Amino acid sequence: MSMSGALLTDHYELTMLQAALRSGAASRRAVFEVFARQLPGGRRYGVVAGTGRVLDALEHFRFGEDELAFLAGNRVVDDATLDFLAGYRFRGDVHGYREGECYFPGSPIITVEGTFAEAVLLETLILSVLNHDCAIATAASRMVCAAGSRPLIEMGSRRTHEMSAVAAARAAYLCGFAATSNLMAGRVYGVPTAGTAAHAFTLLHDSEEQAFAAQLASLGTGTTLLVDTYDVARAVRTAVELAGPGLGAVRIDSGDLTEAAREVRAQLDGLGAHGTRILVTGDLDEYAIAALAAAPVDGYGVGTSLVTGSGSPTAALVYKLVAREGSAGVLEPVAKRSVGKPSRGGRKEAFRRLDESGTAVAELVTTGGRRPPGARPLQTPLVRGGEVLVREKPEEARARHREAFAELPVTAHQLSRGDAALPTVFD
Amino acid sequence: MSMSGALLTDHYELTMLQAALRSGAASRRAVFEVFARQLPGGRRYGVVAGTGRVLDALEHFRFGEDELAFLAGNRVVDDATLDFLAGYRFRGDVHGYREGECYFPGSPIITVEGTFAEAVLLETLILSVLNHDCAIATAASRMVCAAGSRPLIEMGSRRTHEMSAVAAARAAYLCGFAATSNLMAGRVYGVPTAGTAAHAFTLLHDSEEQAFAAQLASLGTGTTLLVDTYDVARAVRTAVELAGPGLGAVRIDSGDLTEAAREVRAQLDGLGAHGTRILVTGDLDEYAIAALAAAPVDGYGVGTSLVTGSGSPTAALVYKLVAREGSAGVLEPVAKRSVGKPSRGGRKEAFRRLDESGTAVAELVTTGGRRPPGARPLQTPLVRGGEVLVREKPEEARARHREAFAELPVTAHQLSRGDAALPTVFD
Numbered sequence: 001m002s003m004s005g006a007l008l009t010d011h012y013e014l015t016m017l018q019a020a021l022r023s024g025a026a027s028r029r030a031v032f033e034v035f036a037r038q039l040p041g042g043r044r045y046g047v048v049a050g051t052g053r054v055l056d057a058l059e060h061f062r063f064g065e066d067e068l069a070f071l072a073g074n075r076v077v078d079d080a081t082l083d084f085l086a087g088y089r090f091r092g093d094v095h096g097y098r099e100g101e102c103y104f105p106g107s108p109i110i111t112v113e114g115t116f117a118e119a120v121l122l123e124t125l126i127l128s129v130l131n132h133d134c135a136i137a138t139a140a141s142r143m144v145c146a147a148g149s150r151p152l153i154e155m156g157s158r159r160t161h162e163m164s165a166v167a168a169a170r171a172a173y174l175c176g177f178a179a180t181s182n183l184m185a186g187r188v189y190g191v192p193t194a195g196t197a198a199h200a201f202t203l204l205h206d207s208e209e210q211a212f213a214a215q216l217a218s219l220g221t222g223t224t225l226l227v228d229t230y231d232v233a234r235a236v237r238t239a240v241e242l243a244g245p246g247l248g249a250v251r252i253d254s255g256d257l258t259e260a261a262r263e264v265r266a267q268l269d270g271l272g273a274h275g276t277r278i279l280v281t282g283d284l285d286e287y288a289i290a291a292l293a294a295a296p297v298d299g300y301g302v303g304t305s306l307v308t309g310s311g312s313p314t315a316a317l318v319y320k321l322v323a324r325e326g327s328a329g330v331l332e333p334v335a336k337r338s339v340g341k342p343s344r345g346g347r348k349e350a351f352r353r354l355d356e357s358g359t360a361v362a363e364l365v366t367t368g369g370r371r372p373p374g375a376r377p378l379q380t381p382l383v384r385g386g387e388v389l390v391r392e393k394p395e396e397a398r399a400r401h402r403e404a405f406a407e408l409p410v411t412a413h414q415l416s417r418g419d420a421a422l423p424t425v426f427d
Numbered sequence: 428m429s430m431s432g433a434l435l436t437d438h439y440e441l442t443m444l445q446a447a448l449r450s451g452a453a454s455r456r457a458v459f460e461v462f463a464r465q466l467p468g469g470r471r472y473g474v475v476a477g478t479g480r481v482l483d484a485l486e487h488f489r490f491g492e493d494e495l496a497f498l499a500g501n502r503v504v505d506d507a508t509l510d511f512l513a514g515y516r517f518r519g520d521v522h523g524y525r526e527g528e529c530y531f532p533g534s535p536i537i538t539v540e541g542t543f544a545e546a547v548l549l550e551t552l553i554l555s556v557l558n559h560d561c562a563i564a565t566a567a568s569r570m571v572c573a574a575g576s577r578p579l580i581e582m583g584s585r586r587t588h589e590m591s592a593v594a595a596a597r598a599a600y601l602c603g604f605a606a607t608s609n610l611m612a613g614r615v616y617g618v619p620t621a622g623t624a625a626h627a628f629t630l631l632h633d634s635e636e637q638a639f640a641a642q643l644a645s646l647g648t649g650t651t652l653l654v655d656t657y658d659v660a661r662a663v664r665t666a667v668e669l670a671g672p673g674l675g676a677v678r679i680d681s682g683d684l685t686e687a688a689r690e691v692r693a694q695l696d697g698l699g700a701h702g703t704r705i706l707v708t709g710d711l712d713e714y715a716i717a718a719l720a721a722a723p724v725d726g727y728g729v730g731t732s733l734v735t736g737s738g739s740p741t742a743a744l745v746y747k748l749v750a751r752e753g754s755a756g757v758l759e760p761v762a763k764r765s766v767g768k769p770s771r772g773g774r775k776e777a778f779r780r781l782d783e784s785g786t787a788v789a790e791l792v793t794t795g796g797r798r799p800p801g802a803r804p805l806q807t808p809l810v811r812g813g814e815v816l817v818r819e820k821p822e823e824a825r826a827r828h829r830e831a832f833a834e835l836p837v838t839a840h841q842l843s844r845g846d847a848a849l850p851t852v853f854d
Contacts, residue, residue, distance in 0.1 A: 008589045010582065010608040012622025015646055019624075023641030025631050032627070057589075070614045078645075116631050123625075124608075127585035128592055155437065158554035159741040162435045162484075163590035165555055181437040181551075187497040195439025197446075198550075200459070200748035203761040204452050204543050214450030218505075219442055229763045254765035308740045314586040314731055321627035334630040336656045338681035 005057045006067050006085075010124045011076060017117055018081040026084075026117035028325040031347045034096070034110040034130060034317050036103070039138075041312035042417025045408060046103045047141045047401060049171040050133030051096060051110070054126050055388045061125065063088055090118050094383035097350070099392065100174055100401030101378060102408060103134075104363040106424040108348040108379070109317065116324065123319045131317050132164060135309035136171040139286070141405060142310070143302060144176035145413050146290040151178035151299045153194050155281065156307035168307045174397045178299075189394055196224040196251045196279065196301075208235055212242050222248035224279055227264070228255065236264055240271040249277040249298070257282065258295040265296035285310045286415050323347050333367070344426065351375035352407075352422075360407045363424040370427060432484045433494050433512075437551045438503060444544055445508040453511075453544040455752040458774045461523070461537040461557060461744050463530070466565075468739035469844025472835060473530045474568045474828060476598040477560030478523060478537070481553050482815045488552065490515055517545050521810035524777070526819065527601055527828030528805060529835060530561075531790040533851040535775040535806070536744065543751065550746045558744050559591060562736035563598040566713070568832060569737070570729060571603035572840055573717040578605035578726045580621050582708065583734035595734045601824045605726075616821055623651040623678045623706065623728075635662055639669050649675035651706055654691070655682065663691055667698040676704040676725070684709065685722040692723035712737045713842050750774050760794070771853065778802035779834075779849075787834045790851040797854060 020026035039046050063071075063085040071077055071085070092114020103109055110126060112119045143152055154172040157165035157180075169185030179194040180186070186193040197215055205211035212225055212235075221243045227235035227250045239247055250268070252260045257280045268276050277298035284292075285305035292300075305311075320343045326332045333345030346367035353362040353375045364372050371377075382390050405412070412421035447453035466473050490498075490512040498504055498512070519541020530536055537553060539546045570579055581599040584592035584607075596612030606621040607613070613620040624642055632638035639652055639662075648670045654662035654677045666674055677695070679687045684707045695703045704725035711719075712732035719727070732738075747770045753759045760772030773794035780789040780802045791799050798804075809817050832839070839848035 005589065007611040007614050008584070008592065009610050010584055010622055011610055011613075011620040012608060012624055014610070015622055015650075016624050016628045016642075019642045019645035020628065020631065022645040023632065023637070025641065028631060030627075030631065067614070070610070074613060074620065076610070076613075076620065116627075120625075120627060123627075124585050124592075125589060128587060128589035131586050132588040132591070157435070157437055158551045158746070159558050159743075160555060161559040161588060161591035161594055162432065162552060162555035164559070164588035165435065165551075167588055181439060183436050183438055183441070183497070183503070184434040186438075186501060186503075187434050187494070193438040193501065193503065195437055195442055197439055197443050198547075199763045199765070200457075200543075200547060200550075201443045201447065203748045203763060204447065204455060204457065204751050205450065206754050210450070214452065215443075215446045218446035218449040223442075228765045231764075254767055304741055304743075313735045313740045316586075316731075319585075321630045324631050327633050336626040336630060337658075338626070338655045340681055 004060050004062050004064055004067060005125055006061050006063045007070065008125050008128065009121060013121050013123055014071065014077045014081065016120060017084070018077045020116055021080055021084060027115050029331055030114065030116040030119050030321060031323040031331070032112045032119050032319050033108045033322050033348060034126060034319050035106055035108050036315060036317050038105050038316065039420055040314070040316050043138055043312065044412045044414055044418060044421040046134055046315060047137035047175055048097045048101045048103055048109055048134060049099050049137035049174050050129040051099045051382065052392055053129045053133065053167065055382060055390065057125055057129065058090055058383065059388060061090060061122070084117065088118070089386060090114065090122065091386035092118050093385065095379045095381045097378050098380055098400060099397035100404060102404045104420045104422050104424045106365055106426065107363055108350050108365065111347065111379070127317055127319050131314045133167055133171045134315035134317065135313055136168045136307065137175050138315065139306055139310040139312070140172040140175035140177055141401065142286040142415060143289055143306065146286045146415065147300055148293065150297065153177065153179045153181065153299065153301045154306055155181040155301045156303035157182045159304040160307035165307060170394065172306055173394055175401050176398065191394065197226050199226065199229045202226065202229040209238050209242065212239055216243050221246045224249040224251050226251045226253065228253050232260060232264065233267060236267050240268065240273050245271065245273040247273055247276045249279050251279045251281060253282045258292060261295040261297050290415060350378040352378055354407065358407065359409055360422055363422045364427060365424060366427045431487050431489045431491055431494060432552055433488050433490045434497070435552050435555065436548060440548050440550055441498065441504045441508065443547060445504045447543055448507055448511060453542065455543050456758055457541065457543040457546050457748060458750040458758070459539045459546050459746050460535045460749050460775060461553060461746050462533055462535055463742060463744050465532050465743065466847055467741070467743050470565055470739065471839045471841055471845060471848040473561055473742060474564035474602055475524045475528045475530055475536055475561060476526050476564035476601050477556040478526045478809065479819055480556045480560065480594065482809060482817065484552055484556065485517055485810065486815060488517060488549070511544065515545070515548070516813060517541065517549065518813035519545050520812065522806045522808045524805050525807055525827060526824035527831060529831045531847045531849050531851045533792055533853065534790055535777050535792065538774065538806070554744055554746050558741045560594055560598045561742035561744065562740055563595045563734065564602050565742065566733055566737040566739070567599040567602035567604055568828065569713040569842060570716055570733065573713045573842065574727055575720065577724065580604065580606050580608065580726065580728045581733055582608040582728045583730035584609045586731040587734035592734065597821065599733055600821055602828055603825065618821065624653045626653065626656045629653065629656040636665050636669065639666055643670050648673045651676040651678050653678045653680065655680050659687060659691065660694060663694050667695065667700050672698065672700040674700055674703045676706050678706045678708060680709045685719060688722040688724050717842060777805040779805055781834065785834065786836050787849055790849045791854060792851060793854045
């Protein structure tokens with residue numbers, strides 16, 4: 001199978017292309033925008049993630065022999081369309097929010113401009129990447145907020161599709177997670193990787209003592225020992241006996257974590273292991289993390305809830321045609337009028353208005369080129385004439401998210417369902 | 428990047444391997460089982476999907492130069508472990524439920540047997556594939572049940588990670604969906620693909636009439652016209668005027684779908700287009716599909732809720748060591764005793780007990796080789812000595828699911844949250 005993502009596309013995009021090639025409308029200039037009508041789950045803000053992955057995918061979006069043979073063999077489109085696809089590459093422009101930036105309902109996260117033909121083909125791939133990555137990033141950001149200064153490790157790979165896992169680890173890192181368990185995310189994106197040990201490792205050995213001794217002998221006293229396979233108090237005693245008070249950490253994965261952490265902390269301190277950290281795991285989400293704020297916990301491992309967007313596994317972003325060249329050759333705003341799903345026509349620009357203290361007060365979305373004085377522009381050129389302009393390291397997006405989040409009003413820190421932390425003002 | 432999935436693995440599996448190589452326990456025979464402690468979302472049954480993808484991945488699970496260089500460069504494991512990984516290939520056995528089969532809490536869906544070293548490395552990849560695919564398949568099966576004889580088209584690619592989308596389309600097809608919008612699923616798995624048109628296509632043209640005419644001219648009167656961009660009644664009139672009464676179908680994507688379908692059906696019939704079908708889309712899930720049973724709808728397009736598992740995006744499957752060779756060289760059952768998450772030791776066999784009418788009445792899970800007379804065995808050999816034994820076409824799993832579902836008691840048809848449709852009896 002080739003590396004092209006060109007078939008990560010919906011059937012109807014190609015049949016629309018075929019019909020538009022025939023009607024002649026395929027060559028009209030078109031402007032598509034990616035935005036969310038609302039933030040799922042009553043979230044107070046969304047986090048942009050996936051833009052870098054979109055740009056990578058764009059460069060490999062080609063219909064090669066393999067793809068064309070499939071489309072021809074299954075009569076998905078006619079010969080004229082196959083010819084068009086054989087020569088296809090995106091030569092248009094893309095601009096949008098950078099990764100790590102926050103967004104709100106109606107924020108034009110990505111704007112794609114080109115002919116209808118070249119822009120319509122990107123709908124599914126762009127939405128797939130952004131809907132997944134933004135959903136995970138938004139959940140991750142809430143968890144980082146709830147954890148305060150304590151580090152979070154992403155360990156949810158096993159609970160989601162194997163490739164989603166890699167993207168989820170990346171998105172979590174952009175939002176402030178310290179590390180991931182996913183080695184591919186380390187390999188591909190440079191996300192720091194970390195791990196402890198599983199119950200299977202303890203069960204494999206003839207006793208917990210032998211298992212701990214084996215782990216310490218191989219990985220050193222800085223390692224993290226899993227202490228809840230049998231009896232936690234006995235395991236902690238064994239751990240410190242074997243490792244000494246310099247033991248790196250213990251992990252608790254079951255039971256009442258607040259209570260267990262208090263007991264283990266007291267036990268560790270009693271054994272002189274004041275520096276041994278306590279890592280807790282086990283179906284944690286942002287609410288459970290917040291509830292552990294007063295417990296003597298030094299770090300959190302988060303799995304299922306992170307990779308499934310903590311109840312909101314998709315960001316509900318849409319890709320809508322907002323303007324296209326009319327018969328007079330001029331770009332005109334367009335919008336559907338479907339019941340309950342109206343769209344807002346016209347190419348948009350976006351700005352964040354801050355008050356004198358530097359706190360964000362509104363998301364401003366304008367049409368017609370109006371630039372509100374003093375507001376921070378949110379869009380940046382990403383692709384020009386098909387050439388990708390922006391290459392960022394995850395650390396850049398991570399730093400940007402820290403700043404963008406710090407700029408939000410404190411209502412953004414609320415985990416409860418509610419209104420967006422900023423109003424979106426259309427002008 | 429190589430095609431190997433070997434880094435789709437958690438960091439701790441490699442560090443456990445390192446410690447077990449050092450302690451000598453790595454070479455002990457081990458039995459791991461994949462099962463669900465409970466069915467998420469109060470589901471009445473689960474559907475096995477992803478086994479074929481696991482077997483494909485197993486054959487590419489190699490630590491090549493690229494993978495080893497990453498692990499060495501990041502000091503994930505020591506040199507002895509790198510040497511082991513360089514020569515690694517799975518040479519153990521796998522048996523389990525076939526795709527399309529139903530499962531219940533405790534069903535041993537997959538059993539992996541080999542040395543601890545070879546089996547522990549597969550944990551994350553096996554769980555990632557099965558947790559995703561089983562979650563989607565289970566949601567899909569409920570939707571197929573709710574839709575009765577009406578066809579379902581999977582069109583959720585844009586709402587999930589781009590590669591999850593392909594697996595989701597496959598899982599939905601296994602459970603009885605008629606087609607997918609995802610072209611890659613057509614290319615890779617032979618799932619039939621289908622599509623209609625988007626609002627953007629109508630908006631692209633100077634009028635709805637021009638858009639419909641263009642679509643009909645290119646795709647024929649058998650096509651599906653999207654009728655809710657502006658005014659539904661006007662669009663239906665225009666559609667039949669242009670296509671004649673032989674128009675294939677219309678799609679409604681907004682508004683009250685029951686009411687809209689009734690109005691459109693009456694209008695189509697009034698125009699003589701008795702054979703024109705009505706396809707509805709727009710945030711449908713199994714409950715919305717069931718609620719449309721009495722409406723004159725001919726097919727459903729399902730997106731978000733399918734690819735996100737309709738509220739349960741992961742199947743909560745775990746991979747647990749249930750037996751391992753002890754110091755005496757004999758396989759012994761093992762089980763952790765963590766609070767609230769106990770496991771059941773011993774290598775298991777599974778059977779489905781049917782009553783005289785052929786209706787399933789219990790899931791029987793035995794240890795020690797007991798084979799209940801008359802009950803249907805549920806496990807089959809999948810891999811022997813590292814060689815994959817089973818290659819199935821999606822149609823085979825699809826037929827199996829039809830049979831396995833038909834065998835369940837009618838309580839399995841209930842969409843409400845509740846107990847599993849079969850009790851799991853451990854013996």
